[in-house]
Amino acid sequence: MNQAEKEQYLREYALLKNEGKPFFPYAVAKDALMAVIVMIVIMLLSLFYGAELGPAVNPTTTTYVPRPDWYFYFLFELLRVMRNAPKLTDMATLGVPTLCMLGLFLLPLYDRSPERLITRRPVALAAGLATITCMAYLTYTGANTGSPNQVVLPVPPGLTQSQRSTFLAGEIIVGESGCEGCHQIGSYGNNGPGPKLTHIGTILRPGAIASTLKDPIAPMPSFASLAQHSPKEFKQLVEFLSMLQ
């Protein structure tokens, strides 16, 4: 805005202000009613949903799935989406939000047009709607996708009922064991440093899979203790992996 536009705006605004009403009581009344509504909503949320406390901290668990509060879901989802391109992960988690914040912060400095009516600001309208859509979409998918450790693969056809349940149980064990930290399974997990497990069943026989799990090549952790403490889960894990063909 140049000087003339600024003066034009101030004059226009002074006229509109002069036609207006005093802040007290007219605006204050609306604000007060809104305040009452806000407090009622907060109290109702507290009454209906409370503030439940989860289990106490156990830093030694490896299977706990971290979840942020809902308003960070978009960030969480961005991280998940960008994991497919490891080089971009840092950009996604801090670069993109930082750029967005910077864009917001400096908005009045780069948008200097005097036009205020949104229907005559097509760029602002498009950018605003795009931002809202992206945030809403990321929040929605972030809320609905499972944990970053979760694996959900299509169940291979032609399995018996018990094989089917083994397959589903195996998915959970793989997720809890954090296999996708180093292995890619279908569209899940990181490609490397471990080999892809998408078709591991065609490469190794069940016996070989079991012995690799018990006595792996470093840096892969050994699953010998799983075999010792819960042989059933270990068996399910081996059978699940051999079904990946």
Add this chain to the structure above:
Amino acid sequence: MALTGSRGSAPPPSREAEPMTKTELATEASLTVVDWIDERAQLSQGLRWMMFRKVPKGINWAYTLGSATMIAFLNQAVTGVFLAMYYRPSVTGGAYASIRYINDDVPLGQFVHGMHKWGASVMIVLIFLHMGRVFFFGAYKYPRELTWIIGVVLLILTLVMGFTGYLLPFDQRSYWATIVGVNINNTAPFIGPYLGDFLRAGPEFGATTLSRFYAIHMMLVPGLMAALIGLHLYLVAKLGISAPPWLKAQEPEVAIEKVEV
């Protein structure tokens, strides 16, 4: 005294002689106190300026979102004070146990805890709605650029509050989410490792991490936010609430006596 002359020579009925009722006495006393304070602090002028300024015509309900956000902030402040009366930032079970105590044993404890927890969500929603209103109404433009910039800082600080507050109950969820959150900060270019160390109070997540989050959550950021909200409000009052962009002023037939911005 010339006025009394018209009533004749009879002395005016003296009200002083009648004993004052209790209400009158109380009113008189409080007025004296107010006058005494105002004679020294001269607050009434500022209050009058704040309350009786005009708001432009066409103001609608969308304009209440800012004050609604502030109400949510005040709710966080008040409920936070009550939670702080019982909370102990100790990683060796103290933090978790104190929240358990608040939830299970303190009268209305879970209600107040819930108001704090859900108040945070409500505040986030309101702050985004308020920002959307200001954005789509073009209200961040001249002369209100600085108000907008302070508002964005307030948004960032609100998110910092959400992040630091999430750790405090110290259950599994808050612990692991914070570990991930700090690790994300850690990967930031250049300042990342320093930011991570600052948040963890060292290279590892340890006993002092919780007290650090607690101090940030209940002293550093709220203080900053209160100051910035004050500045934000001052600018709003000083510059005037923006008019809805679809309204055009009618050229006045009479000259405006007072042009005020």
